[in-house]
Amino acid sequence: MKFQSTRGNAPAVSGLQALINGLAPDGGLYVPQAFPKIDFNWDQLAKADYFQIGQLVLSTFFDEFSQGELADFLHQAYAQFDRPEIVKVHALDGKRQLLELFHGPTLAFKDMALSLLPYLLTAAVKKTGQKDVLVILTATSGDTGGAALQGFSDIGQTQIVVYYPSVGVSALQRQQMTTTPGQNAHVVAVEGNFDDAQRVVKKLLADPELAKQMQTAGLRFSSANSINIGRLVAQVIYYIYAYAQLLKSGRLKSGEKLDVTVPTGNFGDILAAYWAKKLGLPLGKLTVASNANHVLTDFFASGIYNAKRDFHVTTSPAMDILLSSNLERLLFDVAGAEKTRHWMADLADKQTFTVDDKTLDLLQQSFNAAFADVDQTSQTIKETFRDHDYLLDPHTAVAVYANQQFTTQRQQLIVSTASPFKFAEIVLSALGQKPADDPAANLKQVAQIAKLPVPAAIADLFTKKVRFHEQLTIDQLGEDLKASLGL
Numbered sequence: 001m002k003f004q005s006t007r008g009n010a011p012a013v014s015g016l017q018a019l020i021n022g023l024a025p026d027g028g029l030y031v032p033q034a035f036p037k038i039d040f041n042w043d044q045l046a047k048a049d050y051f052q053i054g055q056l057v058l059s060t061f062f063d064e065f066s067q068g069e070l071a072d073f074l075h076q077a078y079a080q081f082d083r084p085e086i087v088k089v090h091a092l093d094g095k096r097q098l099l100e101l102f103h104g105p106t107l108a109f110k111d112m113a114l115s116l117l118p119y120l121l122t123a124a125v126k127k128t129g130q131k132d133v134l135v136i137l138t139a140t141s142g143d144t145g146g147a148a149l150q151g152f153s154d155i156g157q158t159q160i161v162v163y164y165p166s167v168g169v170s171a172l173q174r175q176q177m178t179t180t181p182g183q184n185a186h187v188v189a190v191e192g193n194f195d196d197a198q199r200v201v202k203k204l205l206a207d208p209e210l211a212k213q214m215q216t217a218g219l220r221f222s223s224a225n226s227i228n229i230g231r232l233v234a235q236v237i238y239y240i241y242a243y244a245q246l247l248k249s250g251r252l253k254s255g256e257k258l259d260v261t262v263p264t265g266n267f268g269d270i271l272a273a274y275w276a277k278k279l280g281l282p283l284g285k286l287t288v289a290s291n292a293n294h295v296l297t298d299f300f301a302s303g304i305y306n307a308k309r310d311f312h313v314t315t316s317p318a319m320d321i322l323l324s325s326n327l328e329r330l331l332f333d334v335a336g337a338e339k340t341r342h343w344m345a346d347l348a349d350k351q352t353f354t355v356d357d358k359t360l361d362l363l364q365q366s367f368n369a370a371f372a373d374v375d376q377t378s379q380t381i382k383e384t385f386r387d388h389d390y391l392l393d394p395h396t397a398v399a400v401y402a403n404q405q406f407t408t409q410r411q412q413l414i415v416s417t418a419s420p421f422k423f424a425e426i427v428l429s430a431l432g433q434k435p436a437d438d439p440a441a442n443l444k445q446v447a448q449i450a451k452l453p454v455p456a457a458i459a460d461l462f463t464k465k466v467r468f469h470e471q472l473t474i475d476q477l478g479e480d481l482k483a484s485l486g487l
């Protein structure tokens, strides 16, 4: 399969090359040239495990890998997960189920794709005979950074660079990133927000002068953010797996529609649900759940994307984003490259763009959108614990709240993107408890309340030595990167 750019001004490339490039040279994002379809056999699907569904999805998009290679990548990628079934579908009540995607090494859904991406990427490098070291640039609002550092830790022929906002990430997220053991890692706190960091990453990825300098030094850029096609395809797998589990448990009948609600920041996770639907999975409405940075809620209501607004640091920091990169892939799908290019130019120049009525109508046919502010998030954590004895993390709480804003007869899948342990202080406050100054004590407190052990992956996290102390302004990042790469 070939991949083209959403902006239509770059050559189509193979899946291997799209994985390596991360971003297309015209600044666009890679999408399949012809979107594939899967002819699902519901009886077979209900019996399939995560690995079999993973192979099916990956081979549909990346036909350059053999089935044996893909099976191998999947098994290696998920060996560190704390559940043999990889993800868990938890029934909250008769109609709502939570898709727990936080059983990987950094306790967030980012592990689902970032445990796999290093295998896809290093195999792509081998197959294309490239000798360069890949410099994986990553902007994070909290979760991607830790998962990318974990996934790429000491992977040969790679350097992993992570920029995270100095304000807003949780104590645990910061500790995960700054104590990473990988000798190929470079981690910097940025005096700015996620959008600033992502803007710099995209600029560096598309800088032709820098690319030349890198080439001379035997280096080339790639990306671990969901702008990389490998991230998205890996995220499609769990929607199909969730549907399969609901068939198996009898909660869904073959072919019955399932609504999906996703806590949304960079729009990658919900786009993966949209792609699962395009592949042929019977999904109903997709609900975009936002926090107080509800640029997407407003966009899906009005067709006006307006990033010119106050940026809020919230209790769901991974979603503190005003420039949601993967919306571009959706716009391309609905309106084509020319309009997308035009809208993205407006966004870069004026921080806003407006889609036409036909596009808005098409978007509204597939998507709902709603947001929860900080109090509503807190209240949802408290009420869900009171009513269902289940502890939500703040991002999932945003999704549960947003899901409640729409009524349908269909079964509901709510994506649970992070473990409550990752946001212990916020969860404790929502339950009316005063968090301690010691983050390790807060983990124990959450464990007691949730009647769960502290996950092994983080049990000794706060005893680890912080290796990265650097804090830089946005303007310093380019020079710092060059210095760290010896350019």
Ligand SMILES: N[C@@H](CCOP(=O)(O)O)C(=O)O
Pocket (backbone or CB within 6 Å): 139, 140, 141, 142, 143, 144, 145, 194, 224, 225, 226, 227, 265, 266, 268, 269, 318, 319
């Ligand atoms: N929510 C993310 C922001 C980056 O999103 P990505 O899916 O493009 O990596 C984070 O936690 O870093």
